[in-house]
Amino acid sequence: MLQVVGSSKSFRHYVCREQGSVSIVVTCLILALLSLTVTLAMLGQVFVQQRATEAAADLSALAGAQSLIYGTQRACAKASSVAQLNGTELVNCTSDATSVVVVVSQQVHSERIRAVVSTVTATSKAGY
Amino acid sequence: MFRSLFEWLRAGRLSTTHQSQSGYATVEFALTIPLLVMITAVCGWCLGLTVIEIRLHTAAASAARILARGQELPPGFSQHLPRQAEFEVIENQSTVRVNIRMNSGSPIPAVSIPIRLSASAVAAREDAPSGW
Numbered sequence: 001m002l003q004v005v006g007s008s009k010s011f012r013h014y015v016c017r018e019q020g021s022v023s024i025v026v027t028c029l030i031l032a033l034l035s036l037t038v039t040l041a042m043l044g045q046v047f048v049q050q051r052a053t054e055a056a057a058d059l060s061a062l063a064g065a066q067s068l069i070y071g072t073q074r075a076c077a078k079a080s081s082v083a084q085l086n087g088t089e090l091v092n093c094t095s096d097a098t099s100v101v102v103v104v105s106q107q108v109h110s111e112r113i114r115a116v117v118s119t120v121t122a123t124s125k126a127g128y
Numbered sequence: 129m130f131r132s133l134f135e136w137l138r139a140g141r142l143s144t145t146h147q148s149q150s151g152y153a154t155v156e157f158a159l160t161i162p163l164l165v166m167i168t169a170v171c172g173w174c175l176g177l178t179v180i181e182i183r184l185h186t187a188a189a190s191a192a193r194i195l196a197r198g199q200e201l202p203p204g205f206s207q208h209l210p211r212q213a214e215f216e217v218i219e220n221q222s223t224v225r226v227n228i229r230m231n232s233g234s235p236i237p238a239v240s241i242p243i244r245l246s247a248s249a250v251a252a253r254e255d256a257p258s259g260w
Contacts (some may be wrong), residue, residue, distance in 0.1 A: 044178030055189035
C-alpha cells in the first residue's frame with residue numbers, strides 16, 4: 001500500500017482541488033486549435049497555388065494548341081510564353097500533330113511552406 | 129481499515145477540500161469558452177478565405193479564356209463573383225489579362241484586418257497574329 005510520508009496533507013490538497021484544472025486542458029485545446037488553424041492556412045495557400053497553376057497549365061496548353069499548325073516547336077514556345085505570363089514555368093512540353101501536353105510548375109510563395117512543399121505542378125493537354 | 133477511513137471522511141477532512149474547490153472547473157471552463165469559440169471562428173474564416181481565393185482564380189481563368197475566344201463575358205459574370213470583388217480586363221494584340229481583386233472583411237467586426245485577395249490569368253487570343 002502506498003503511503004505518503006510527511007506531506008500527506010499537501011498531496012491530498014493537490015489531488016482534490018479543482019482550481020486551475022481546466023486551465024491545463026484549455027491551454028492544450030488552444031494550442032491544438034492554433035496549430036490546426038496555422039496548418040489549415042498553410043494547406044489552403046498550397047491549394048490556392050495548385051489551382052492557379054492548374055489554370056495556368058490549361059491556358060498554356062490552349063495557347064500551344066492554337067499554334068500547332070505552325071509546328072510543334074512554335075506550339076511549345078507559345079505555351080511557354082503564356083505559362084510565364086501566368087507566373088509559372090514550363091517544365092515539359094510534348095506535342096504531336098493534333099495535341100500539346102504541357103507540364104508547368106510554380107514555386108510556393110511562402111518560405112515556411114517551402115520547407116515542406118517546394119513547388120506545385122500541373123499537367124494539361126489540349127488539341128483539336 | 130474501512131472503519132478508520134469512514135471516520136476520517138466523517139471528520140470532514142476530504143469533504144472540506146471538495147467544498148472549497150468545487151465549481152472552479154465549471155467557472156474556468158465558462159470563462160475560456162469564448163476564447164475557444166473565437167479561435168474556431170478564425171479557423172473557419174481562414175478556410176473561407178481559401179475557398180474565396182480559389183473561386184477568384186477559377187473565375188479569372190474562365191473570363192480570360194472566354195475573352196481570348198473573342199466572346200463577351202456573360203451578363204451575370206460579376207454577380208457570380210464574391211461581393212466587393214472588382215475585376216479589370218487588359219487586352220493587347222496577342223493576349224487577354226483578367227485581374228480580380230477584393231478586400232476581405234475581418235471575422236471580428238471590432239478588429240479590422242486588411243486582407244487583400246487577388247487572382248490573375250492571361251490567355252492567348254485566338255485571333256492573334258500568327259507571328260506571336
